Amino acid sequence: MQHPVIIVGASMGGLRTAESLRRFGYLGPITVIGEEIHSPYNRPPLSKEVLATEVSHQAVAFEQRPATADVNWILGTKAISLDTEHNTVTDSNGEVHQYSALVIATGLRSKRVNFRNGELANRFALRTLDDAIALREQFTEGKNVVIIGGGFIGCEVAATAVKLGCNVTVIHNAAHPMLRPLGEELASEMQKRHQAMGVRFLLKRSAEDLVGASHVEGVLLDDGKTIDCDVLVEAVGSLPNVEWLSNNNINRNDGVLVDSAMRVIRKDETVISNVFAIGDVARFVNSIFDLVPRRVEHWNIPTETAKRAGSVIAAMLNKTENYPAILDEPFKPVPSFWTDQYDNHILAFGLLGLADKISLVAGDVQGECVFEYHRGDQLVGVCGIGMRSIVQSYRTKFI
């Protein structure tokens, strides 16, 4: 009997891996194990459309293709352990699954803030569809919404909550929201645009504790002041879901370290030839920039890494002649991200966070504009508000 390719994680990356396996000619069995009960869906609308309107799973679900109609989906089930010696995964129902190849696509979960008085209702994070639906019910007119964390998710949620009539405060530990990725000039401009819409920022501040008996009523700040809070949103980043991989000598330092074929690397630097990691959880070298392995939490990375893993696995299991050549192909996806806040459409390519010099190259920072991000002489990113054709024209400079 042929053992299936098992994909752990039923999100976009898991789905794209299954599709890629079929596209590259693997016809054998595929099993996907996913913790959420939902079939794969598109996450970006969760902080925007889903929060602003009533949206169902159906509206954000990915369309399933005929080629993957025979995939065995085991949803609402968590993988709890892996044994790379015997090629098995054990799930939360105690079932043991044998694989021919394994794909780790378990992604991330929301980081939460640790408060002394933390056992209170009305604390939210935003990562899953169920998170978004729960939060949506809270965003009614006049509510005091406090968001901890002024990154992209925090700012998108702030924009949506303000549009729905909430009183929105963002607590952020840096001098401007989105400062680290965007840089001083663009971040301070975006701050002004948020403030003009009514968002209040408490900058270079942190939340010390929560006030309330059964539900959150206030947030105590590090300057001793307390602000009113009906709904608390924690948007303080995410953690890779790697705990279930313990006891396999896998390098799990900030995600799962993989080679350019998405094959998992052990702590002793040897490669596990039939175990792969893709998406947000995978840490890999992108030679566009340098030789430092990084996790990249941009929306296009699950798709790019899934395609790569799918092509390698298909060649390996089909025992095609060109398998060694496929392993040697370079893997250099151009990271791409966007964010929509009010009418500001921000589009970027590259890894902006690597830059030590940021310069305006088109437009006007108070209107539409494009910035180049350099590290030394090397172009590492481009980012614009509007002016998409110009931002787009940079993409080929990275390839």
Add this chain to the structure above:
Amino acid sequence: MIKIEVDMTKCQHYGQCVFEAPNIFRLNSDDKLEYTAEADDSERANVEAAVDVCPMQAIRIVE
């Protein structure tokens, strides 16, 4: 021949599709998406890649 549909109520003109299938998709001078609704079968792989990378999942191949 393949037929391509873009739901313009969903499309936010990110132009990610332009790179995957440049013969089919383009941004015009107002940064708005334009596309060719019919294409040769040889474009199928490119259009499928464009479907995958659309942030709004607004592109469909009509079978």
